[in-house]
Amino acid sequence: MEVHHHTHHPKKWKEYFWEFFMLFLAVFCGFLAEIQVEHYVEHQRERKYMADLVSDIYEDITWIHGELLRTERQFRGYDSLTTLLNQPDYQEKAPIAYRLYDDYNPLLTPLLTDQTITQLRNSGNLRLIKSVGITKQIDQYWTWQQAIKTISNRVEQRVDMIRELGVQIFDQWQIDSAKIKSSTDFILNPFILEPSKYFSTNTRFLSKDPLVFKKFSNLRINVSLSARLYRWALMELEKDGLKLIRMIEDEYKLKQANQTTIK
Secondary structure, three states: OOOOOOOOOOOOHHHHHHHHHHHHHHHHHHHHHHHHHHHHHHHHHHHHHHHHHHHHHHHHHHHHHHHHHHHHHHHHHHHHHHHHHOOOOHHHHHHHHHHHHHHOOOOOOOOOOOHHHHHHHHHOHHHHOOOHHHHHHHHHHHHHHHHHHHHHHHHHHHHHHHHHHHHHHOOHHHHHHHHHHOOOOOOOOOOOOOOOOOOOOOOOOOOOOHHHHHHHHHHHHHHHHHHHHHHHHHHHHHHHHHHHHHHHHHHHOOOOOOOOOOO
16 A cells, blocks of 8 residues: 655745735734724714713803893892992881892802813813814813802802891891791882882891991992803803804704704
């Protein structure tokens, strides 16, 4: 019986080259596919962030409209008391002063929606945004948000100082007992200079010291100026927010479903 010996011919360099090339090509194509998938995922995350940010800004603008209306009425009443306390006969107008003091203390609590913008900044995902212009506008919008919060905190600190002086001027029991006796549905007009339904004509201040009243008035004037700065900052935030919305919607071809129409 014959034995056949298999002879192994050494591979030519071309065969080694093609094996290496095919292996390299497979690895390279896998690498490109991974990059493509990562790029797609990041692009989707970018669009999701932008859609969420636009939604947040629309919420901010809706709140700003209501806040501007509320503070406009509130500050008119607030300044009415300051004006009254700087009149020569202010001691005789205590019932009106009590009403204005009780109804028109400024409360500035900016309810701004900053979840998305905070996530973008804290997580480092601002890098996902390709447009330098949009990134700069986001930073500007965030800066206005922080400025508004700072102004609000300063106003509230001064209001606390006003309250400390207020307890030397106003008898809180007269305020509370008058509320108990009055209808909660009664809407007060800060410009009618006649004794309120809340307070009787014999209502009096606790203090007769003009210096206490002057300090009280000065603090209120400072608060009023800061509160107007707060309103201006809100309007600037709204303008920058609308600009940012237009930039995002143009860049990403986003259209908010069920969005509030805001001019």
